[in-house]
Each structure stands twice: as C-alpha cells, then as structure tokens.
Amino acid sequence: MLGLLRSLWSFRAYVASSILSDFKTRFVRSRMGFAWVVINPLAQVCIYAFILSGLMASRIQGIENRFGYAIYLLAGLLAWNLFSEIVDRLMKVFINNANVIKKVRFPRIVLPVIVVGTALINNAALFVVMCVLFALFGYPLTPEILLVIPAALLVSAFAACVGLVLGVLNVFIRDIEQIVPILLQVVFWFTPIVYPPNIIPERFRGLLELSPVYHLVDVYHRLIVYAEPVPWASIAYVVVLVLILAPLALFLFRRASPEMVDVL
Amino acid sequence: MSALSVQGLSKSFRSYRQEWHRIAGWFGLPIKPAKEVHVLRDLSFSIEPGSAVGIVGENGAGKSTLLKIITGTLQPSSGSFHVEGRVAAILELGMGFNGDLTGRENVVNTASMMGIGSEELAGLMPAIADFADIGPYFDQPMRTYSSGMQMRVAFAVATARRPEILIVDEALSVGDAFFQHKSFSCIREFQQSGTTLLLVSHDRASIVTLCDRVLLLSDGRVLMDGPPQDVMDLYNALIAKKEGYDVKQVSMGGGRVQTTSGTGEASIASVLLLDEAGQALETVSVGQELVLSIEAAIHQDLPELVVGYMIKDRLGQPIFGTNTYHLQRVVTPKAGETIRYRFGFPANLGIGNYSIAVSLHRGDEHVAGNYEWRDLAYVFTVVNPSHSPFIGTSWLPPQLEVSRVG
Incomplete structure (x- = not known):
C-alpha cells in the first residue's frame, strides 16, 4: 500500500501531463473544445426539464424558486455525472491504455488516478456553470454549497472502487463492458435524480435505502437544494462501503496485474 | 558484476476454460488452467556490462517475450532476473504514442513515464528534437507521421539519458539508412560509456555489426550462445532445416x-x-x-x-x-x-x-x-605486399590523371 503511494508520488509528473493531454486529445479536433464538458450535462438538464418539468414541478417540495425543478435536476446530475463518468472510464482504462501498458514500464495504478483526476476536473467545470445558472435563476448561493467538494471526493472514492473492480475484470471478461452501461441506466432511473424520492412507492423504499448511489445523490440534494444539515448517516453508510470495497479493488488489481499484460 | 543476470526464467501464458476460473484462482481456489503455452523455458544467462548481445530466433521463439520481461512490462511465471541500473526499451513500433498529440507532447508524456522530471526534460528537449531531426513535424500531431518518423522520436526519447541497458526490439530496421547510421553510432557511443545493448533483429547485418555475442532462441530455450557469425550461420541453417535438412556443427x-x-x-x-x-x-x-x-x-x-x-x-x-x-x-x-x-x-x-x-x-x-x-x-x-595502400573490401585500382585546368 505504501509502495503504491510512493510510486504514485514519483509519477506525479506523468499523472499531471496525462490529465492535461487527456483534455487536449479529447477536444483537439473539435471546435468548441472544453465547452463540451459542460454542454453535454446541460443539454441533459434541458431535455429533462423540457419534458418533465410540467409533470414534476408540483412534486418538488421545499423550493420556492420557479426554476425549482431545474435546480433539483442540476444538483442530482452533478453527483450522477461524476459517478457514472468515473465508473464508465475506469471500466475501460486498462483496455484503452493497452498500447502503453505493453510497451513502457510504469506503475499501472497511475492510470486509474489519471481517470479520477480528469473526471474531477470535468465535474468542477460543471459545478462552476451550475453556480452561474443558480445566480441567473435568482437562487441564493450560500457558502454551505462548498460542502459539495468533500461530497464529490466521497462520490469519487466510491466510484473509483466500483470502477477499478470492473476495470480489472473487464480485461479478462469483456462482457462487463456491455453489461455495465445497462446497469448504469437501471441505477440512474432507480435513483431519484429526474424525479423526487417521494414518488417512489413505499414498498420499494427499503430497496432504495440500500443503494449507495441514492445516498450520495441525496447528500447533494440536501446540501444544494434544501440547505439541510449534512446527513451523516448516509455518509457513514457510503464510507463503510468504500472501506470494504477499496481493499477488495486493490487486492484484485494486485492479483490481476501480472496476468493483465498477458491478455491485453 | 554482470549487467543483467537471468536465472531459470520461464513464462507461460495460461488460458482457462472459463475466465472466472482465473479470477477464482486469485482468491486461492485451486483451479488448473485449461491450457498453458510455454513461451520461455528455464532460461539462464548473464551479460557483462558494456557488451552488445543480439537475440535471434524464428517467430514465436520467445525473443520479444524475453525483452518485455527484462523491460518490466511482462511478469515472468517463474525464475528471476536482476538488472543493474536503468533500462530503456524500444519495443516494437513507437512507445505507446498518442496520435492526436504532437511529437513534443508525446515526448513529454513518455519522458515523465520514464521518470524524467520536468526540469531535467526541459534541458534534454533540444537534444531530443535535434536527434529525432524531423523538423516542423515535431510540433505536428503524430498521426501525420510516417512509421520511420515515429521511430526517430521513439529512439530519441528512449536514449535521451544514457541507460545502463538499452533494449531494442526489431525497431532499427524501420528507419532510413541515414537514421540507422545515426542510431548505430549513438548505440556505439553508449556502449563505450558502459551501456549494455540487447538487440532483437532478423537483420543479419545489424546483428553482426553491433553485437559481440548472440543468443539463438528456439522454442523458449537458448539453443546456442556464441560469437555472432557462428550463431547466425546456425540460425540460417535452422531455417533451411525446416525443409527437412540435416544440420551439423x-x-x-x-x-x-x-x-x-x-x-x-x-x-x-x-x-x-x-x-x-x-x-x-x-x-x-x-x-x-x-x-x-x-x-x-x-x-x-x-x-x-x-x-x-x-x-x-x-x-x-x-x-x-x-x-x-x-x-x-x-x-x-x-x-x-x-x-x-x-x-x-x-x-x-x-x-x-x-x-x-x-x-x-x-x-x-x-x-x-x-x-x-x-x-x-x-x-x-x-x-597487400605489392600494390599501393587502400582501404575497403574491394580492390578497384584507379587510373589516375591529374592536370591543371585553370
């Protein structure tokens, strides 16, 4: 574990230059460049808001603002996008970097770190745009909104654990890559992001309570939309999950490392 | 003290009937792989610092696998090897370059992956650009490069710092004659400063000119270990043997x-x-x-x-x-x-x-x-007891005329 951290530290220059070049390569051939990072989720918000706002507006309780539904959506998607981006990209990280892994010797743990770093920067950009939109909506911004930053770190930690497990398995069982997007869709619609939690029937409540993604999104809602106190129980639940998953993910990664190059 | 010593090195690629058997194996369940392909079998040798060792063998003999293990990208199944000092490797084409980035940006990425800090790299960059010698292409996206140009950049980065061991896999044959010459003289310079060279090539000329020892691999074993010409002769004969010939030495x-x-x-x-x-x-x-x-x-x-x-x-x-x-x-x-x-x-x-x-x-x-x-x-x-001195392998005696014309 200590060795892992030490090799990460000695490759910090590589992590930094990789995050930078990740942005460059993604946008170098598109005219709008970096703007796409925020245009994508904003388009999502517009679509949901346009289609569902009439249906949902009355059900979002506790916000006075006439853009209440949009605010609710933005808060939920801020959490969801970070989670799904990390999971989706970690799942493919070893396969996409096969070329480098096979040719250059370097600690492979830097690859997931680069992915999480890139996703956090994307998410920060979305966060800034969200704050600008809130100002335009006339929604008061309080300093408490900065509590989203530690919340984002918790989302990343959980997503990184899930993503790393999937990423390692995907090298050997490529079906993972096909199944996970479907599962992500299921989780997305099962999580109160485009709809409020109170429309979920009572008998599914227990199931919902088990979903860590629900708890994470709920933390965002409470912090951003309702300005409620931090829901420590939700946070503790996810932290415990991370503490269980992280050793499992690192164990899998350690065990798979020697054989990974063989099959890439 | 040898620069590289290899003891009982073996590598096998395992395949399982079901991939989850492999995963269960990580957790300690005793599941046998369905098939094991042995690529290297109990290889042992050691190499003195400053020597240049060629590795030849037919396709599938295990040459590249061996180099990948010494480079550190592949893990051996059993056995061990010890490398004294820094290893730089040019495996196959390129160094995992990204086609959308420019040559310079790729150099930054690769160099940081090799553990070269940004300050040190800033000092090395002019020499790298100069050695690659691809002019304005250095700041163009790499997808516009020819394979020879990629090779030039790869070689320039890999040799930016003098490594203790330089590993080159079948790469030098890509460059044009001028660059080959340049990379050969760079390799020779390193050698004189004590760098050990490991070279895989099918090109007899580069093996014989660069190496002072050659390992012939066949089916994952060292079949012969000796001076370049003798090993190359056996290697050529082995190719002929494929057609049912008898080989003796x-x-x-x-x-x-x-x-x-x-x-x-x-x-x-x-x-x-x-x-x-x-x-x-x-x-x-x-x-x-x-x-x-x-x-x-x-x-x-x-x-x-x-x-x-x-x-x-x-x-x-x-x-x-x-x-x-x-x-x-x-x-x-x-x-x-x-x-x-x-x-x-x-x-x-x-x-x-x-x-x-x-x-x-x-x-x-x-x-x-x-x-x-x-x-x-x-x-x-x-x-040459009777003719005027000359150099080279051919005697082409000239008729010389010298006259003042202006």
Missing part, C-alpha cells in the same frame, strides 16, 4: 564453428583455394590469380546439380557470390561420380580475413533443394 578451433546442412544426396568432398601453380593458399596477395576448386561427391542420381560459392568478409557480409546455374554449367550427375569444379578469378579484394561458403543444390537458389551447404568451407587472409 563442427568446431574449427579459434572459437569458430562451421555449420553444415543439407539433404545429403550430394556432398562436398573438398574445397581448396589454389594459386596458378596448383598450390593451396591460406594467404593471398591483392590481385593474385586464384582458382577455387570444389569437388562434389554424388550419392544418387540427381536431376540437376548446381554448385555455388559465396565469399564473405570478416563480419559475414557477402562480398561476391555466384553459382553454376548463373554461369550456365548445370550438370545431371549419376550416383557414384565425383565432379570437380574450378572457378578462376583474380583476388580483387582488400586486406583482411575472408571465408568461403559453398553449396550444392538444385535450381538457382540454395534454399530450394539444398543437397549440402557449408559455411566457413575455406578461410583465407588477403595481404
């Missing part, structure tokens, strides 16, 4: 090994290099008239017999070769005959050691229908 003394191969319907009875008086020669003067006398013993009726010879220099590079097919003297011999061939030619050669390889075969090439093929069939030395 005889030690010649002085550390040289003679390789003979062939199907055996006819054999080389004698090879002699004679002067005009019919005296066998070991030392030849530049320009002297020579006769190469080759006797072939025929063991069964043959549809045709072609006799060929090749004069090679000290490094095994071909100087001159021809055969009786091209000279239009193909014969149809009967069993029990012995046929003598006398090739007369002047020794228009530069000073140095030469060897003659002889082959008996069918058709115009010795690869198809090889009755017998013998490397180092005759060895001689050329001296």
Whole structure:
C-alpha cells in the first residue's frame, strides 16, 4: 500500500501531463473544445426539464424558486455525472491504455488516478456553470454549497472502487463492458435524480435505502437544494462501503496485474 | 558484476476454460488452467556490462517475450532476473504514442513515464528534437507521421539519458539508412560509456555489426550462445532445416564453428583455394590469380546439380557470390561420380580475413533443394605486399590523371 503511494508520488509528473493531454486529445479536433464538458450535462438538464418539468414541478417540495425543478435536476446530475463518468472510464482504462501498458514500464495504478483526476476536473467545470445558472435563476448561493467538494471526493472514492473492480475484470471478461452501461441506466432511473424520492412507492423504499448511489445523490440534494444539515448517516453508510470495497479493488488489481499484460 | 543476470526464467501464458476460473484462482481456489503455452523455458544467462548481445530466433521463439520481461512490462511465471541500473526499451513500433498529440507532447508524456522530471526534460528537449531531426513535424500531431518518423522520436526519447541497458526490439530496421547510421553510432557511443545493448533483429547485418555475442532462441530455450557469425550461420541453417535438412556443427578451433546442412544426396568432398601453380593458399596477395576448386561427391542420381560459392568478409557480409546455374554449367550427375569444379578469378579484394561458403543444390537458389551447404568451407587472409595502400573490401585500382585546368 505504501509502495503504491510512493510510486504514485514519483509519477506525479506523468499523472499531471496525462490529465492535461487527456483534455487536449479529447477536444483537439473539435471546435468548441472544453465547452463540451459542460454542454453535454446541460443539454441533459434541458431535455429533462423540457419534458418533465410540467409533470414534476408540483412534486418538488421545499423550493420556492420557479426554476425549482431545474435546480433539483442540476444538483442530482452533478453527483450522477461524476459517478457514472468515473465508473464508465475506469471500466475501460486498462483496455484503452493497452498500447502503453505493453510497451513502457510504469506503475499501472497511475492510470486509474489519471481517470479520477480528469473526471474531477470535468465535474468542477460543471459545478462552476451550475453556480452561474443558480445566480441567473435568482437562487441564493450560500457558502454551505462548498460542502459539495468533500461530497464529490466521497462520490469519487466510491466510484473509483466500483470502477477499478470492473476495470480489472473487464480485461479478462469483456462482457462487463456491455453489461455495465445497462446497469448504469437501471441505477440512474432507480435513483431519484429526474424525479423526487417521494414518488417512489413505499414498498420499494427499503430497496432504495440500500443503494449507495441514492445516498450520495441525496447528500447533494440536501446540501444544494434544501440547505439541510449534512446527513451523516448516509455518509457513514457510503464510507463503510468504500472501506470494504477499496481493499477488495486493490487486492484484485494486485492479483490481476501480472496476468493483465498477458491478455491485453 | 554482470549487467543483467537471468536465472531459470520461464513464462507461460495460461488460458482457462472459463475466465472466472482465473479470477477464482486469485482468491486461492485451486483451479488448473485449461491450457498453458510455454513461451520461455528455464532460461539462464548473464551479460557483462558494456557488451552488445543480439537475440535471434524464428517467430514465436520467445525473443520479444524475453525483452518485455527484462523491460518490466511482462511478469515472468517463474525464475528471476536482476538488472543493474536503468533500462530503456524500444519495443516494437513507437512507445505507446498518442496520435492526436504532437511529437513534443508525446515526448513529454513518455519522458515523465520514464521518470524524467520536468526540469531535467526541459534541458534534454533540444537534444531530443535535434536527434529525432524531423523538423516542423515535431510540433505536428503524430498521426501525420510516417512509421520511420515515429521511430526517430521513439529512439530519441528512449536514449535521451544514457541507460545502463538499452533494449531494442526489431525497431532499427524501420528507419532510413541515414537514421540507422545515426542510431548505430549513438548505440556505439553508449556502449563505450558502459551501456549494455540487447538487440532483437532478423537483420543479419545489424546483428553482426553491433553485437559481440548472440543468443539463438528456439522454442523458449537458448539453443546456442556464441560469437555472432557462428550463431547466425546456425540460425540460417535452422531455417533451411525446416525443409527437412540435416544440420551439423563442427568446431574449427579459434572459437569458430562451421555449420553444415543439407539433404545429403550430394556432398562436398573438398574445397581448396589454389594459386596458378596448383598450390593451396591460406594467404593471398591483392590481385593474385586464384582458382577455387570444389569437388562434389554424388550419392544418387540427381536431376540437376548446381554448385555455388559465396565469399564473405570478416563480419559475414557477402562480398561476391555466384553459382553454376548463373554461369550456365548445370550438370545431371549419376550416383557414384565425383565432379570437380574450378572457378578462376583474380583476388580483387582488400586486406583482411575472408571465408568461403559453398553449396550444392538444385535450381538457382540454395534454399530450394539444398543437397549440402557449408559455411566457413575455406578461410583465407588477403595481404597487400605489392600494390599501393587502400582501404575497403574491394580492390578497384584507379587510373589516375591529374592536370591543371585553370
């Protein structure tokens, strides 16, 4: 574990230059460049808001603002996008970097770190745009909104654990890559992001309570939309999950490392 | 202290009936792999610092796997190896470059992956750009590069700092002649400063010019370990053996090994290099008239017999070769005959050691229908007692005219 951290530290220059070049390569051939990072989720918000706002507006309780539904959506998607981006990209990280892994010797743990770093920067950009939109909506911004930053770190930690497990398995069982997007869709619609939690029937409540993604999104809602106190129980639940998953993910990664190059 | 020592190194690729068996294995469940392909089998050798070692072998012999293990990208299944100092490797083409980034940006990425800090890199960058020598392309996206240009950048980064061990896998053959020359002299410079070179190549010329020792791998084992020419001769013979030829090696003394191969319907009875008086020669003067006398013993009726010879220099590079097919003297011999061939030619050669390889075969090439093929069939030395001094392997005496014209 200590060795892992030490090799990460000695490759910090590589992590930094990789995050930078990740942005460059993604946008170098598109005219709008970096703007796409925020245009994508904003388009999502517009679509949901346009289609569902009439249906949902009355059900979002506790916000006075006439853009209440949009605010609710933005808060939920801020959490969801970070989670799904990390999971989706970690799942493919070893396969996409096969070329480098096979040719250059370097600690492979830097690859997931680069992915999480890139996703956090994307998410920060979305966060800034969200704050600008809130100002335009006339929604008061309080300093408490900065509590989203530690919340984002918790989302990343959980997503990184899930993503790393999937990423390692995907090298050997490529079906993972096909199944996970479907599962992500299921989780997305099962999580109160485009709809409020109170429309979920009572008998599914227990199931919902088990979903860590629900708890994470709920933390965002409470912090951003309702300005409620931090829901420590939700946070503790996810932290415990991370503490269980992280050793499992690192164990899998350690065990798979020697054989990974063989099959890439 | 050796630069690289390898002990009992083995590598096998395991495949499982179900991939989850492999995963269950990580958790300690004793599940046997369905198939195990052994690529390296119990390899042991050690290499002195500053030496240049070539690794040859047919496709699938395990050359690249071995280099990948020493580089550190692949893990051995068992055994161990010890590397003294920093390893730089150019495996296959490129260094995992990203086509959308410019050459310079790729250099930054790769260098940081090699553990070169940004300050150090800033100092090295001009030298890297200069060595790659691809002009304005250095700041263009890499997808616009030719494979030779990618190679130039790869070589320039890998050699930005002098490594203790430089590993080059079949890469130098991509560049143009000028860059090859440049990279060879860079490698030689490193060698003089103590860098050990490991080179995989199918190109005899680069192996023989760069290496002082060659390992021949076959089926994951070291089949021969010795001086470049002898190993390359066996390697060439092994390729011929694929067609059912018999290969044997005889030690010649002085550390040289003679390789003979062939199907055996006819054999080389004698090879002699004679002067005009019919005296066998070991030392030849530049320009002297020579006769190469080759006797072939025929063991069964043959549809045709072609006799060929090749004069090679000290490094095994071909100087001159021809055969009786091209000279239009193909014969149809009967069993029990012995046929003598006398090739007369002047020794228009530069000073140095030469060897003659002889082959008996069918058709115009010795690869198809090889009755017998013998490397180092005759060895001689050329001296220059009577002509003006010159350098090179050919004697091309000029008619010199010098005049004042203005």
